[in-house]
Amino acid sequence: MAFLEAHGLTKTYGETNAVDNLTFTVEKGSFVSLLGPSGCGKTTTLQMIAGFEDPTMGKIKLAGRDLSAIPARDRGLGIVFQSYALFMHMTVAENVAFGLEMRNVDKAERKRRVADALELVHLGHLANRYPRAMSGGQRQRVALARALVIEPELLLLDEPLSNLDAKLREEMQLELRRIQREAGVTTLMVTHDQSEALAMSDRVLVMEKGRLQQEDSPFEVYERPRTSFVSTFLGKSNNFEAELKSVTPTASQLLIAGRGLTGPSVNLKPGTVEVAVRPERIEIVDAADAVITGTVRERIFLGAQWMMNVATPLGDMLVIRRNAGRREAEIGDTVHLSWAPEHMRILPLNEVAA
Amino acid sequence: MNQNGRFSQVFNILFCAFMLAPIVVVMGVSLTPEGFLEFPPSGISLRWYQAILDNSDFIEAAWISLKLGIVAATVASVLAVPAALAIGQGKFKGREALQALFLSPLMVPTVVLGIAFLRFLSLFGLNGTFTGLVLCHAIIITPFILRLVLAAVVGLDRTVDRAAESLGASNWTIFRRITLPSILPGVIGGWVLAFITSFDELTVTVFIVNPATTTLPVRMFSHITQTTDPLVASVSALTVIFTIILMVAVDRMYGLDRLLIGEGKK
Numbered sequence: 220m221a222f223l224e225a226h227g228l229t230k231t232y233g234e235t236n237a238v239d240n241l242t243f244t245v246e247k248g249s250f251v252s253l254l255g256p257s258g259c260g261k262t263t264t265l266q267m268i269a270g271f272e273d274p275t276m277g278k279i280k281l282a283g284r285d286l287s288a289i290p291a292r293d294r295g296l297g298i299v300f301q302s303y304a305l306f307m308h309m310t311v312a313e314n315v316a317f318g319l320e321m322r323n324v325d326k327a328e329r330k331r332r333v334a335d336a337l338e339l340v341h342l343g344h345l346a347n348r349y350p351r352a353m354s355g356g357q358r359q360r361v362a363l364a365r366a367l368v369i370e371p372e373l374l375l376l377d378e379p380l381s382n383l384d385a386k387l388r389e390e391m392q393l394e395l396r397r398i399q400r401e402a403g404v405t406t407l408m409v410t411h412d413q414s415e416a417l418a419m420s421d422r423v424l425v426m427e428k429g430r431l432q433q434e435d436s437p438f439e440v441y442e443r444p445r446t447s448f449v450s451t452f453l454g455k456s457n458n459f460e461a462e463l464k465s466v467t468p469t470a471s472q473l474l475i476a477g478r479g480l481t482g483p484s485v486n487l488k489p490g491t492v493e494v495a496v497r498p499e500r501i502e503i504v505d506a507a508d509a510v511i512t513g514t515v516r517e518r519i520f521l522g523a524q525w526m527m528n529v530a531t532p533l534g535d536m537l538v539i540r541r542n543a544g545r546r547e548a549e550i551g552d553t554v555h556l557s558w559a560p561e562h563m564r565i566l567p568l569n570e571v572a573a
Numbered sequence: 574m575n576q577n578g579r580f581s582q583v584f585n586i587l588f589c590a591f592m593l594a595p596i597v598v599v600m601g602v603s604l605t606p607e608g609f610l611e612f613p614p615s616g617i618s619l620r621w622y623q624a625i626l627d628n629s630d631f632i633e634a635a636w637i638s639l640k641l642g643i644v645a646a647t648v649a650s651v652l653a654v655p656a657a658l659a660i661g662q663g664k665f666k667g668r669e670a671l672q673a674l675f676l677s678p679l680m681v682p683t684v685v686l687g688i689a690f691l692r693f694l695s696l697f698g699l700n701g702t703f704t705g706l707v708l709c710h711a712i713i714i715t716p717f718i719l720r721l722v723l724a725a726v727v728g729l730d731r732t733v734d735r736a737a738e739s740l741g742a743s744n745w746t747i748f749r750r751i752t753l754p755s756i757l758p759g760v761i762g763g764w765v766l767a768f769i770t771s772f773d774e775l776t777v778t779v780f781i782v783n784p785a786t787t788t789l790p791v792r793m794f795s796h797i798t799q800t801t802d803p804l805v806a807s808v809s810a811l812t813v814i815f816t817i818i819l820m821v822a823v824d825r826m827y828g829l830d831r832l833l834i835g836e837g838k839k
Contacts, residue, residue, distance in 0.1 A: 269739060291735075296739060297739075298739045306736075317737065318741060369740060
C-alpha cells in the first residue's frame with residue numbers, strides 16, 4: 220500500500236518549473252532514493268514534503284492524510300540535513316531530547332528513549348559530549364538519532380553522506396541501512412551520488428530537470444534504463460545512434476555503423492534511436508565476429524580491471540575488461556569489439572544530444 | 574615568533590605607549606599626597622580615594638551612571654536583537670535602509686544629537702528625567718549592540734532553525750532555545766560595550782541632565798571646570814579599573830577577539 224504519495228507535484232520559480240508534475244509513491248517501511256544531478260528538483264521535492272516549501276500545484280499524502288494544510292512543525296517527520304544542523308550549544312543527549320521535549324514527553328520516558336536512540340546509532344558513550352568535539356561521522360549519527368527518536372512516520376535524508384570522506388561514506392551506507400531497517404522507518408533519501416542510491420535503496424527515482432525519468436529497483440534502473448539520461452547518469456555507458464529498421468514482439472532489427480544487428484524487442488517506432496551498451500559488457504573478439512573495429516587510444520590498469528578507450532567509427536568507446544592475468548591490448552593496437560544482443564538498450568533518441 | 578620587522582616593532586611600541594600614557598598619568602596623579610595635580614607624584618597616598626567617599630555628589634553620580642548604563646544597555650539590547658535578526662536573516666525591501674537607520678546615531682555628531690535630544694525631550698516634558706536619559710542613551714548605544722549581534726546572526730546556519738521546526742518547535746521556542754543561545758556571546762559583548770559607552774558618555778548627556786540626574790562624567794566635567802584638585806584623577810582611575818575588570822570578565826567568558834573581530838576561539 221502506498222504510504223507516501225505525491226500527485227502532480229509542481230514547484231515553479233518565476234518561469235521555470237523546478238519540479239514538474241511529479242507523481243510517485245513510497246511503500247511503508249521501504250527505503251527510496253530521489254536521485255539526480257544538482258538542480259534536478261530533488262531537494263525542492265524534499266522541502267515540499269518536509270513542509271518548508273509550498274507546492275505550486277499538486278498534492279502530498281502521508282498515510283492517507285493530505286499534508287498541504289499541515290505546517291512543517293506538525294508533520295512529525297524526521298529530517299537529517301546535509302549539514303546535520305545540530306544544536307551546537309547542546310550536548311548530544313540534549314540534541315536528541317529536543318524533539319521529545321517539544322512533544323512534552325515526561326522526563327523519565329525522555330531519558331529512556333534518548334538512551335535507546337543513541338544506542339541504535341552506537342553513540343551511547345558520547346551522550347554528554349558537545350557536537351563541536353565530534354567527527355563528521357559521529358555528528359551524522361547524532362542527527363540521525365535526533366530525527367529517529369520522535370518515531371517519525373517518514374524519515375527524510377538530504378544528501379546525508381556527502382560531507383563524509385570516501386571510506387567513512389561506505390561504512391555509513393551499510394550503517395544507515397541497518398539503522399533504517401532496525402527502526403523500520405519509511406525513508407526517502409535525496410542524493411546526487413548514483414552508487415549511494417544503488418547501494419542503499421529498495422527503489423530509485425531518477426529525476427532530471429524537475430521530471431521523473433524512471434522509477435525502479437536499483438538493479439532494474441541500472442540494467443534497463445529507459446532514457447538516455449538514466450543510462451549515462453547511472454554508471455558508465457557507451458551511447459551511440461543507430462537505425463531501428465523493424466520491431467517484432469520478440470526482437471528488433473538494427474543498423475549500427477552500416478552493419479545489420481538483431482537486438483531485443485523494444486516499444487519504439489522504426490527510425491533513428493539511441494543504443495546504450497555498458498563498458499563491462501563489451502568483449503574483444505576475432506575480426507570475423509566484430510560488430511565494430513577500432514584503435515586503443517588509452518589504457519588504464521585498475522588492478523581488478525582494465526579500462527580502455529577505443530576510437531571507433533561510432534565514436535570513442537569505453538571498454539572495461541576483467542583482469543584475467545593475461546596481457547591486454549596495448550595503446551595503438553587494433554581491436555575488434557562485440558557484445559551480446561541482449562546487452563543493448565534501445566532508447567528513444569535524446570533530444571538534447573541531437 | 575616575531576614576524577614583524579624592527580621598524581614595525583618600534584611603531585607598535587610607540588603606539589601602545591601613546592594609548593596607555595594618559596592612563597598611566599591619571600593613575601599616577603591619583604596617588605599624590607598633594608592638593609594639586611602633579612606627575613610623577615611626590616609620594617604615594619590614598620588621600621584622594623578617601624576624598625571620593627567624603628564626596629556624596631560623586632557617589633550619587635556614580636550610582637546614576639551605573640543604573641543608567643544597565644537600563645539603557647538592556648533597552649538597547651531588546652531593540653537591537655530583533656532588528657539584527659530581521660536585517661541578518663530577513664529577505665525584505667528596505668533591509669539596508671533599516672540597518673542604516675539603526676546605525677545612524679554613530680554618524681551624527683554627538684553635539685548635534687545633544688541639542689536635538691534637548692528639544693525633543695522638552696516636547697514631552699522628559700527633560701532632565703532618568704527616563705529621558707535612558708531613551709537618549711539607548712539610541713546612542715544601539716549601534717554598538719546591533720553590529721556585534723549582526724555579526725553573530727550572519728554566521729548562523731538557517732537549517733538549524735528548520736531542524737528545530739521539524740522537531741515541533743514554535744518560532745518563539747526556536748528563538749529562545751536555539752537562536753538566542755547561539756548569538757548570546759554577541760549579545761553580551763554588545764551589551765558590555767554599550768554599557769561602557771553609556772557609562773562614560775558626556776557630550777550628549779551634558780545637554781539633558783538636571784542636578785538630580787547628573788551622571789558621573791558630567792559631575793567630573795563640572796568639577797574640573799571649577800577646581801583642579803586630584804579628585805577627578807582618583808575617580809578616573811577607579812573608572813578605568815572598573816572597565817578593565819568588566820572587559821577581563823567578558824574576555825574570560827567569551828573571548829574579546831571573537832566578540833570584537835568575529836574570529837572563533839573554539
